[in-house]
Amino acid sequence: MTSSGEKWVTDDTFKPIVVDRESDVLFVTRNLFQLHKKRRQLRAETTDLNYRLSVPFAPHLFGSGKTTFCRSYLELVQRFRETSLSSFALDGSRKEFLDKLREAVLLYVDLTELKPTEPKEKSLEWAVYYLIIKTACFQVGSPLMRKTQAYETVEMEALNLVTLLRDILNMRSDQFLLVAFDEVGVLDTRGQYFDLEVNDEGRVRPYNDFFGIVRGLCKQDNVFFIVVGKSKGLSIKNYTASVSKVLLHFISLSPLNSSSIVEFLEKSHLEEQTQFRVCDILCSPSFSVNELAEALLEYTGGVPGLLTRAVNMLLNYVQTRGQPFGSKDECLSCMKEDGFRTVCSDPFVTRISTLDEDTRSLLDMLLMMALYRIPFNVNDRLNSGSYLFDAVTEMGLYRHPIDINTFQVLFPKVFIGIFEELTSLSLLERILLGSLNIEPVDCFFASKCRVFEGIVAMRLVWILSSKVRNEFRELLGRLSAIWKEMKLPIHGPSPLHYMMSVSRGEARSESNKERKTYASNEWNEIIHGALCFDKVYIPKEANSYSPDIMFKLQSPVKLKFLMVGVACKGRWKSEGIGWSDIIEEAKKFLKPVYDQVLSQALEFYHCMLIIVSTKLALNVASELGNQSRCYTSGMRIGGNSFTIPPNCELVILCESDVEMLIDREILNGLERAFSTSDRPVLKNFGLGLVQRVRHSFMSWQ
DSSP: OOEETTTEEOOOOEEOOOOSOHHHHHHHHHHHHHHHHHHHHHTTOSSOOOOOEEEEEEOOOTTSSHHHHHHHHHHHHHHTTTTTTTTGGGSHHHHHHHHHHHTOEEEEEEGGGOOOOTTOTTOHHHHHHHHHHHHHHHHHTOOOOOHHHHHHHHTTOHHHHHHHHHHHTTOOTTSOEEEEEEOGGGHHHHGGGSOOOBOTTSOBOHHHHHHHHHHHHTTSTTEEEEEEOSSOHHHHHHHHHHHTOEEEEEOOOOOOOHHHHHHHHHHOEESSOTTSBHHHHHBOTTSOHHHHHHHHHHHHTTOHHHHHHHHHHHHHHHHHHTSOBOSHHHHHHHHHSHHHHHHHHGGGOHHHHTOOHHHHTTHHHHHHHHHHTOOEETTOEEETTEEHHHHHHHHTOEEEEEETTEEEEEOOGGGHHHHHTSTTOOHHHHHHHHHHHHOOGGGTTTOOOOHHHHHHHHHHHHHHHOSSOOHHHHHHHHHOHHHHTSOOSOSSOOOEEEEOOOOOSOOEEETTEEEOOOOTTOHHHHHHHHOOTTOEEEEOSTTOSSOSEEEEEEOSSSSOEEEEEEEEEOOOSTTOBOHHHHHHHHHHHHHHHHHHTGGGOTTTEEEEEEEEESSBOHHHHHHHTSSOEEEOTTOEETTTTEEOOTTEEEEEOOHHHHTTTSOHHHHHHHHHHHTTOSSOOHHHHOHHHHHHHHHHHHTTO
């Protein structure tokens, strides 16, 4: 039992059910079938030598569900036989394979038990063989074979080993044996105890030797393997493919989404009182299971191990106090507590607390990628010797798969307190961590805060809070009299905050939950209810009808407020931003804000919209005279088609002044990336561009 005081206890109180693994089961089943179909080629009994052994491989961190998945795989095959596996089984040979797979025996082998074994103590192959034999004996309750007896029986022959295993497990010769190796990452340290093959560079690669052993065993009929564990999976995959001729196919094991968490809560029952579902214990009539799922997703990221631990803690808390949660806010307030976060994340933090300096230096870049939703490709390199895919694991974070080759950095909220305790965090890292901490679940995987808007928002944090004079604030002071009256700087640099967005349309269903949208006539509620001083906001709604960035300033000498909206127009087309684009932004911000807010308090409130464009149309640039300009109340723009409302101002930045917020090198990089895709992956940006963004932030500290 782990506790923080006596409030947060992690005793196992329920039986978690495995959910949302249909695609992974289908993926693994297809790979196992390929081995079954091509085993003769693997033994080189045919002239077709193109086949290389394919092994399902899950190189994931603690809590990703890899152990549960491999232990539950055969059970999941039974569960999904009539659903996701039904199309797989349409072919006669596949149906026959699936029928035999349903009768397979699973042998779960924990490689943390791997150690030098007599009589060949330096042989990794014998150590693996004997560990398999020992595991088989334990699984059926047979007396453990002595090492020398086992060695004399097997004689280091794969066929003899498989024959012995079938005898121990009481299996037919045609029955499938599925061996699941877990914790393969122990080879990082255990490899030193064995005589391993030395490559041309004088280095040993324990994974090459290990998968060579697996390859030899796979030549035997009706034997299959799954390998999982914490490791530098991509480096291992690439090396074994070239040297051991073994193809490792990654099992995605995606974090759970909101609807899957609902299923998890509804189908999991208490350990002892099995008639009670988990959701029945945690939820009251005023607190739905959908809301509970949203709260858990927000703090655990849907990582199965974190989710299970968090649910156990909440169950212990609720049962101790004798009443369920009455609202989502009450549940969230518990998970926000430092004690909850510390206890919940305790088993996950080993890597975080032992980061080496090289890995530690990647933190701000990974945080930036998590916040701005910059996807990365599986093969993106940090340098010639390491991959970003593996760096995420080394940092102790998770990967959220977008597709088979593309990922996003996943940063569960419960980890943030641990990272904040790291010594020598930079100001940039603190702001990024704080921004991730504030971000709501609605943005967790699908934020529309693209890189351009995110960079501008972060630069505004620095510009507005800097105690040193800066060009951008002085520029706005020259353009706008009301800006000059505002109190600057605001308090110290703070995280980016997320606000309710103004949207058009009816409430819509998303991930089994109702999500309220705001009509364009509800600006009064948005501004008064969501915006506070000294904060920079980014809307959280997709396709919002509010600016990309908002903040509020106050005059230091009298009761006067300035609402500022910033519209970031990332236009990479040759024609640039025209008057119609600018007027559209003014109509969705200046006009409704005037109608709903300013018209009722003209003596107190003012409103400013700033247009930050990557490229202006020629007619706009010409009217501006290639310099920034402020249009004040009563002035007409766009051929007299829009009049600036009372107490409002429209500032259009010329392209040279935009570079005060985001420098030309970064703009050029974004243009290259976004000219081909609305959601470009990291290789389209280039690691150098991400680092350039980092350096631009650091220069403002």
